[in-house]
Amino acid sequence: MPSPRPKDPLVELVSQPLVLHKSLAGLLAGGSSGEGWHQTMASWTCPEKMRQRILGTVNIYKEQPFDYDGTSLSPLAFGSLWHYLLEVQAHKKTKEQVLHALNSIQDIPDQSRQKMETLFLAYAQRYPKTTWKALGVECKIRVPIPVGRKVWRIDPKTGKGRFTEVFYSVRYDKVVIAPGSHKLVQAIEHKTASRMSPSTLSEWRMSGQVIGQKWAWDRHPASTRYGPIYQVVMDFAVKTQEPAFIREPLVIGKAQTFAFTQSLIDWVLTREHFEKAYGLDRPWPRTWACTDRYSSCPFVDSCHYDNSAALSKRVA
Numbered sequence: 579m580p581s582p583r584p585k586d587p588l589v590e591l592v593s594q595p596l597v598l599h600k601s602l603a604g605l606l607a608g609g610s611s612g613e614g615w616h617q618t619m620a621s622w623t624c625p626e627k628m629r630q631r632i633l634g635t636v637n638i639y640k641e642q643p644f645d646y647d648g649t650s651l652s653p654l655a656f657g658s659l660w661h662y663l664l665e666v667q668a669h670k671k672t673k674e675q676v677l678h679a680l681n682s683i684q685d686i687p688d689q690s691r692q693k694m695e696t697l698f699l700a701y702a703q704r705y706p707k708t709t710w711k712a713l714g715v716e717c718k719i720r721v722p723i724p725v726g727r728k729v730w731r732i733d734p735k736t737g738k739g740r741f742t743e744v745f746y747s748v749r750y751d752k753v754v755i756a757p758g759s760h761k762l763v764q765a766i767e768h769k770t771a772s773r774m775s776p777s778t779l780s781e782w783r784m785s786g787q788v789i790g791q792k793w794a795w796d797r798h799p800a801s802t803r804y805g806p807i808y809q810v811v812m813d814f815a816v817k818t819q820e821p822a823f824i825r826e827p828l829v830i831g832k833a834q835t836f837a838f839t840q841s842l843i844d845w846v847l848t849r850e851h852f853e854k855a856y857g858l859d860r861p862w863p864r865t866w867a868c869t870d871r872y873s874s875c876p877f878v879d880s881c882h883y884d885n886s887a888a889l890s891k892r893v894a
């Protein structure tokens with residue numbers, strides 16, 4: 579007798595419906611996957627960034643769309659636009675339709691529009707046919723974080739605290755069956771890069787974002803149906819004058835996923851500590867991540883120089 583179909587709709591990996599955008603603001607509003615890697619990473623760098631993200635007052639995607647002189651997109655916004663074009667392409671659109679989607683967005687600086695068009699045409703030439711069998715495009719899953727107990731969380735809307743289960747969420751650019759294979763599952767992660775070097779690749783090998791893709795999938799009912807993730811393929815588009823493309827498969831080992839589990843648990847417990855000790859209304863600034871060798875955090879002024887006024891304005 580065939581086993582009953584799973585009831586969890588995410589087992590079927592519902593792709594996000596394609597939304598065509600007319601403005602950069604609309605495109606960038608989507609941002610990250612919620613309580614996933616980007617929120618976790620912000621939390622690890624600074625508790626105040628964690629608090630701002632919990633309150634929803636900081637969306638780095640919205641706040642940094644242009645470079646300092648306003649003549650080109652910031653690397654983050656350029657990367658989001660690149661994801662969007664590849665999402666449009668994945669919905670079986672022609673090259674011309676993808677370029678039309680690009681040109682329908684009004685507020686892209688000319689320089690970046692031109693660069694993006696060159697990059698996309700070179701990508702389409704480099705990979706004229708996709709051999710991937712996509713299980714999902716822009717599909718999102720969430721799985722419980724194994725803390726071993728419920729965790730104290732404050733609802734930012736009501737300000738009330740309660741004990742609750744906590745989840746880690748991932749949005750995959752694509753989940754596919756590897757070419758030439760009937761069942762090996764790959765996650766595809768599209769990235770743009772200014773240049774490539776061996777160190778770029780080794781950074782991604784230990785990236786929590788990449789490790790978390792396998793970690794979450796292998797704990798989700800989808801993996802029972804399709805099998806565990808075999809590799810995360812980094813699909814790099816290098817934005818040099820002559821664009822270059824590299825697809826690098828990364829195999830995530832047990833030691834990495836073990837360390838990732840521990841890191842997530844530590845993050846959850848740290849957040850719980852701050853929520854219990856200070857609540858969400860009071861800022862949580864610490865100084866360990868305010869500056870590094872190359873730059874300062876964009877919130878230095880509000881956190882340390884005009885603290886109460888600037889921060890309460892942001893939170894309001």
Ligand code: SF4
Nearest residue numbers: 624863864868875881
């Ligand atoms: S300025 Fe410092 S304390 Fe404020 S958010 Fe940035 S890193 Fe955190």
